[in-house]
Amino acid sequence: MVRPRTLFDKIWDAHRVARRPDGRELIYIDRHVLHELHAPHAFERLEEAGRPVRRPDLTVSVQDHRISTLPGRDDLSNPDGAPFLRAMREGSRRHGIRLFDLGDPEQGICHVVAPELGMVLPGATHAVPDSHAPTVGGLGALAFGCGTSELEHILATQVMALKQPKSMRIRLEGGLGPCVTAKDVALRIIAELGVAGGRGHAVEYAGAVVRAMTIESRMTLCNLTVEMGARTGLIAPDDTAFAWLQGRPYAPRGALWDRAVGAWRRLTSDDDAVFDREVAIDCSSLEPQVTWGTDPSQVVGISGRVPEPWPGDAARQASVQRALDYMGLAPGTPLSGLPVDRVFIGSCTNSRLPDLEEAAAVLRGRRVAPGVTALVVPGSTTVKRQAEAAGLDRVFRDAGFFWGESGCSMCAGGNGDRGRPGERCVSTTNRNFEGRQGRGVRTHLVSPSMAAAAAVTGRIVDVRQLLDGGL
């Protein structure tokens, strides 16, 4: 009898090239996406060792982490980033790798560009030197984030040497209420499992909530997998995924498409497959989530309050107290009503077209509150162009938002976009770590519609109340 297998097992098994004597397995990487923050080091080391890139045709480069978002930008718009952009350009050219450079009509964040161009395929393996690589698990691809040494290893060999992770399935049951999104679901999962709860695991998201999600929402969900410490996350591909992919520039066509879809339909976990861990979460009563602390597990629903330092051990109490001190919050304070200085909509988590539509729906006919600085940065130049064609840029600009060129921007501030010490920043990004958006900046992670609601009211508010006219 054939052993029942998980979705992960099926992709892993198909990509196992060999077992190494040291017990790791060589897993073939079908698509390798590079960005300028890390690839230049790897190019340099590869060249020092005199090793060629094995499959430049399966590799693409993007400029995203250190690129300016200013209109009319060039290399020097962010002087600190210029050496990275140049080294990426030169390295990609030397190795014959297609680069989505500054000025390219399809430049953007690596995790947004690769799927929207159809480079990401169900059942394919994918590697990016970035921890949010599993974003593309939303299409049923198996993705791994990696460091620079592993990046160099993939360039030279097209494989990764990996230990097989344990398996976890997270079933999301029920349905989502109005203005409750994949972002809120993901934050709730991280709250339940903790920031290390997924360590060593590959996560499969399943259940009615996942099946009802758009591909963009599935990508948001998978994007946050690393924030619970998991190695990767993915979702079984279905007709929603196939329809989303068909006709995209790099997707297979014609008879090859039909053949691929036939294979992709087998990419589900067998009914009797056994997972090392199973988690079920009922999403029916979920409300929009807001982080209050300095890691993504420190989150409550919008009707919630800043918690007391937990009655846990001394170390836990100290860590919660440290978060409260950094965030300038007292236990018991309601999240709703906190004044906001800055709003950022963007990042690989929430910068695709539906994210911008969600925010624009709140902004239409409203203005950013006095004293609030608001930025929106589309996930790719393609998204930006599509948003402009739909008139969304006007909605954002008329409301008083800065409408930026595509890049990672304020997610990590690697391009100079950052806040000032003490500012409270409501952000659609993935990490509320101390100092990530600038020294002393207090980050609250939310969904795009919640960010838009904060921008127009100048406070953290329940977007549902705003839309109902209750504010």
Next chain:
Amino acid sequence: MQPFTTLTGIAAPMLQDDINTDQIAPVQATRLGRDDRGLLFQRARRRADGSDDPDFVLNRPHFQAASILVSGHNFGCGSSREGAVWTMIANGIRCIVARSFADIYRENCLQNGLLPIELDGEAADGFCARVVAADGAAPFTVDLVEQRIGGPGGPDIPFTIAPADRVRLLEGLDDIGLTLKQSGDIAAWEARMAREMPWLQTAHDARDTTSS
């Protein structure tokens, strides 16, 4: 890669859980050319006015030459940024003892000859207490051959590490060189997949007529 066998040095305690890569090496400060030394805990090291914070553990005189860092759960969570390991090595830290490590950070350690030791439960409690008590006045010795940590305040503490990881560090193996020895397997996989799932072996922009 520099092999790791034994290390004798000062152990510095940073016992919090979830120390993330943004704390270890902030992305905003990274520069091309791997001048990694100044990155280490750059924000925590300095006060708001830019001067050194004398209370930060690695700024205290006893710990400035620390080569072992001792921490809590989930060390190195966050980004995949390998600079967060390079800056440790640039500052002479060759071993981190933590209750657990984030997956990618641990792999980045192994890739760079930095020994990640996982010590949990009572063994960790005891070791952390001894490191705090030693207060940088006496060194600890980490022996990867014998898998033991020795030092002031008690008997040697055994630790476990996956045999494959241990060998990688002991021998300072070139991971890419090892994999390239299996190039034949890789080529065979590519040839088979080009038949079985040909869409995986080509990444082609259908709009690009010049290469169709």
